[in-house]
Amino acid sequence: MLEKVSHNFEKTVIVGIVTQQQNEDKLNEYLDELEFLTFTAGGEVVKRFFQKMDKPNPKTFVGTGKLEEINLYIKEHDVTTVIFDDELSPAQQKNITRELDCKVLDRTNLILDIFAQRAETSYARTQVELAQCQYLLPRLTGMWTHLERQRGGIGMRGPGETEIETDRRIVRDRIALLKEKIKTIDKQMAVQRSNRGAMVRVALVGYTNVGKSTLMNAIGKSDVFVENKLFATLDTTVRKVVIKNLPFLLSDTVGFIRKLPTQLVESFKSTLDEVREADLLLHVVDISHPDFEDHIESVNTILQDIKSADKPTIMVFNKIDAYKHLTLSDEIPEEKTTKHYTLDDWKNTWMSKVGANHTLFISATNKQNFEEFREKVYEAVREIHITRFPYNKFLYPDYKDAVEE
Numbered sequence: 001m002l003e004k005v006s007h008n009f010e011k012t013v014i015v016g017i018v019t020q021q022q023n024e025d026k027l028n029e030y031l032d033e034l035e036f037l038t039f040t041a042g043g044e045v046v047k048r049f050f051q052k053m054d055k056p057n058p059k060t061f062v063g064t065g066k067l068e069e070i071n072l073y074i075k076e077h078d079v080t081t082v083i084f085d086d087e088l089s090p091a092q093q094k095n096i097t098r099e100l101d102c103k104v105l106d107r108t109n110l111i112l113d114i115f116a117q118r119a120e121t122s123y124a125r126t127q128v129e130l131a132q133c134q135y136l137l138p139r140l141t142g143m144w145t146h147l148e149r150q151r152g153g154i155g156m157r158g159p160g161e162t163e164i165e166t167d168r169r170i171v172r173d174r175i176a177l178l179k180e181k182i183k184t185i186d187k188q189m190a191v192q193r194s195n196r197g198a199m200v201r202v203a204l205v206g207y208t209n210v211g212k213s214t215l216m217n218a219i220g221k222s223d224v225f226v227e228n229k230l231f232a233t234l235d236t237t238v239r240k241v242v243i244k245n246l247p248f249l250l251s252d253t254v255g256f257i258r259k260l261p262t263q264l265v266e267s268f269k270s271t272l273d274e275v276r277e278a279d280l281l282l283h284v285v286d287i288s289h290p291d292f293e294d295h296i297e298s299v300n301t302i303l304q305d306i307k308s309a310d311k312p313t314i315m316v317f318n319k320i321d322a323y324k325h326l327t328l329s330d331e332i333p334e335e336k337t338t339k340h341y342t343l344d345d346w347k348n349t350w351m352s353k354v355g356a357n358h359t360l361f362i363s364a365t366n367k368q369n370f371e372e373f374r375e376k377v378y379e380a381v382r383e384i385h386i387t388r389f390p391y392n393k394f395l396y397p398d399y400k401d402a403v404e405e
Contacts, residue, residue, distance in 0.1 A: 208255025
């Protein structure tokens with residue numbers, strides 16, 4: 001669990017269930033992530049609750065006994081917010097709120113709230129508001145009767161503050177208006193992409209908080225916002241990068257996450273268009289994260305959904321400087337050092353065979369193995385460039401002389 005944080009953070013408890021499809025180990029992985037999401041949104045998780053069930057209770061998600069246990073705890077410890085790891089139905093959210101008399105959120109609501117915090121540009125704010133309105137629409141009835149507008153905090157940002165007294169018709173009108181606004185901006189962004197010329201496009205993709213923006217800064221010498229929180233980057237950043245004598249466009253995209261809300265996939269269509277239209281993907285993986293294999297699978301699933309899974313891809317295993325492993329003697333986590341793993345050691349693992357094209361092991365922070373990284377990216381971009389411009393003077397400086405002879 002995360003270290004205890006400032007008293008300015010909202011006291012929160014998180015709730016999940018163990019089912020036939022999700023064992024206790026898997027639930028703990030999800031709750032770890034939910035705790036990090038809560039921390040990113042401005043909350044402090046003081047307690048976890050879970051229950052073993054065949055399937056969620058259709059009325060209250062967890063059993064009535066577990067709900068009473070949660071209710072007793074939040075009253076004794078002045079907890080203001082309860083967050084459930086799975087998306088709650090409108091009926092479940094209404095029933096749980098009636099029992100607990102506090103803010104009740106689910107994972108989807110929490111992620112939308114973080115996006116509302118992180119949205120810097122007008123376009124990102126429009127995308128987030130659309131996703132929030134789509135989430136809000138089926139939950140309007142009685143959703144706000146227990147809340148004071150002044151309460152604020154996690155889950156209260158965005159349209160929730162302004163649409164408390166609205167009805168479905170007004171929200172539907174707002175959704176239609178936002179969709180039209182996004183459609184207009186989509187056309188503008190499509191024109192911008194077409195105006196970039198025929199340069200090769202490379203997109204950084206990966207799970208949230210794997211170091212894509214750090215890598216973007218290291219390659220492109222740009223100043224992209226970096227923070228050790230989830231979804232630090234929402235707006236796509238595109239930079240022109242030159243390796244050796246070869247220019248190409250590099251874009252940093254929004255991070256993916258397990259159980260990504262469907263509303264966000266739809267509203268962030270243009271952001272994902274940068275991935276769809278890329279010639280080469282750099283799939284960045286945080287190798288120091290204990291669940292990095294699940295992260296790879298989640299990213300691949302989303303790439304499949306947006307029909308981008310068959311693109312040329314370089315797997316970039318990042319943060320090798322932060323990797324931890326278990327010693328054989330006592331199985332106590334120990335900091336990884338170069339004594340334990342050399343680059344050759346990494347290349348001999350199963351991970352080196354994951355990428356269809358290339359697999360690299362780097363540290364974007366301290367630029368470990370960065371020369372090989374730049375060389376591999378250069379070779380991949382050059383290969384694409386040659387097919388597009390078979391007689392490019394940068395790649396074939398002697399071509400003119402050869403033709404004259």
